[in-house]
Amino acid sequence: MRKIFTPLTLYAILFTVFLYGPVLLMPLFSFNDNTFAVFPLKGFTLKHYASMAANGSMLGALWNSLVVATIVAVIATAVGLPTAIALTRYRLRGGGAIAAALMLPLVVPSIIFAVALLVILVRILNVELSLLTVGASHVFICLPFAIMVLMSRLEGFDKSLEEASRDLGEDGWGTFRRVTLPLAWPAVISSLLMCFIISFDEFVMAFFLSGTDPTLPVFLFGQLRFPNKLPGVLALGSLILLVSTILVVAAELLRRRGVQEKPA
Template sequence: MLFAYVIVYLVFLYAPIVVIGLFSFNESSSLTFPIEGFSLQWYEKLISNPAFLASLKNSFIVATSAAIVTTILGSLAALALLRLRGRWKAALGAIGFAPIALPGLFLGIGLVAMFAQVGVQRSLVTVTAAHVLFALPFFIETMRSRIEYFDLSLEDAAKDLGASTMQTFKLVTLPIIGPSIIGAAMLVFALSFDEFIITVFVSGNESTLPLLIWSMMRVTVNPEINAASMVAMALSLLITMGGGLLFWAQRRRAVSARKLLNGE
């Protein structure tokens, strides 16, 4: 019974993706079965579409910028929470986690109202700022799950041996938390690359890939939209897998270094 439930769950989860993929290769513009033939024409039209290339470039710029800024701010916040004790740690941890429960609709409305009040023109900069605000709690929570087990006595030992604060961070702290930083940064990139609701409110004249797909769907639904969706999903998957490989390599290096120090 449990096995059947798992199968039904997987079919329900992946069937829409399979259908989108099939119709993106359909020779006909019809979105009904049976498929009339195999063709790459919709991908060719997509690649030759300047609007698609521009929106894809904007999505990469925004996601990369958001990941970099969030990594810097989130790492500092996670390390600060690690050193707090008592009520302050619990209170600040709860405040940092609270935005995750806030619907994207409310966050988008609040941001567009704030930008209007301070006179900031909506652009990719405001989109990046909104994505940082949206993704920062996810980054911090991902980091906290790892650094909660970080032994601060390792930093004290390094300083007792003559290492400066910067040397301690570079040679002791960073190698230990590095895999978690990479994994959290890749998560932020994926969240930013696919974010739609908040982006609708804070974007200006320049469009990201999710906004372009939405605007295409408002006119008509054709296999070119399926092709664009498959490209977006494939890129997100490749980047996430790349981050996973980096995480794995960094973790293996940390384990090897630990074994070397222990004389194993």
Template sequence: MTTLLRRSPATSLLWAYVAVYLAFLYLPVGLIPLFSFNDAIQAAFPIKGLTLDWYRAVADNEALRSALATSLEVGLTAAALATLCGVTIAYMDVFGRSPFARLLATIASLPILIPGIIIGIALLILVNLAGIGPSRPAIIAGHVLAGLPTAVMVMRSRFMNIPRSIPEAAQDLGAGDLLVLWRVVLPLSAPAIGSAFMLGFLTSFDEFIIAFFLAGTEPTLPLFIWSQLRFPKSLPMVMALASLILAASIVIAGAAEMLRRRGQNR
């Protein structure tokens, strides 16, 4: 019966659809590293030759290094703040079980449902009213808002998998709420916290729309890439940079998933 099902026309059509979908989605991404070694400005076949000049151009570009430093600082700060807020909100939602905590968790998850351009415009109005204006602190605040839903979802899933008997046993032994959180819940959730931090960093590092509205005189790396796309001669360097970002993103996302699964197994 299983053999007949695998050989049925419907199953073959489904596999063909999946193959076409994956090729449409990932083949252009796979071409970026290939053309980053092409010894020509145009991204087209046939490949003229192989070269590392575009990667050397990435390393020698001072404006790029400045944008990278800005993105790293913004990403690390935003990820740390989003993870801290996510841990607090998720803990209140799972272990507090108060209506206010549930409402706060729902509000924290709303940015993932609101279009980024709406969030960018709203934050631009807010920072102007606050007197901050487009600046690096404004970008950090916007990226905290963008990374918060992921942190809340990751930490809420981890907290829900912790048996209630563990913190209850600590409370029976005389531990207060803060001690239970610090000595019991957080150590059990350490892999999930690391996963939430990494995903928050990736969200901030790759985010463009909010940074577009809130950036002042210090552009982030996505804004630098966007500015270079206007110049055809910069396209090979952009593809080399995109290849490096793609490799780093795969490594960080894979590490985050490994930490998340490790936390689930614990």
């Protein structure tokens, strides 16, 4: 009775092709010896990558993004961890409402947050827009992801381990440092990686809130208008896709291991 190749399997394969097809065009054409992304392919070249590496403003934007994403990942995870502990370990009045408020960036269009932050920063507080303002907004939108990843790990392991630690005389901090943190570690790394990717790829907030120093997506967006910049965009886009994919797979594997692993 068990057929291996059902129509549904065929559908799943078509779905995957639909999902990946357009995106994979970017690496394909980034190696093609042509200024336009058109068929037929002309020949293999690495010159688009070479010209990208020689583009100073692009490298500057890349550096900005790396710095912002790293700091954002650390802060969002550092805030997410105590939040996740509070939400999983304590029955707090208003905890549900706070959790719901923290999850809002997942549903509300980011343009709303972007313009609201723009208003308060520029019109009310008179703050100069910079990478700092971009970073602050990124912490806010990364936080729900950090909290979700960390909470699922904290709910996944046996709470009696923490109780045992307390019974054996550790105080709250000692229990956290010697029991909770080591057990939550895979999720902490996973959260760092996810927040890094989100911040690194984020465009809308960065577009509204960056000053003269662009992040990489903002820089890329500016390049998209010029057809002759296309090859460089393709090369850079391919590299971004490759690095994000590696980071996502690493984060996902860590998260799964963290959730499934039952401590003996």
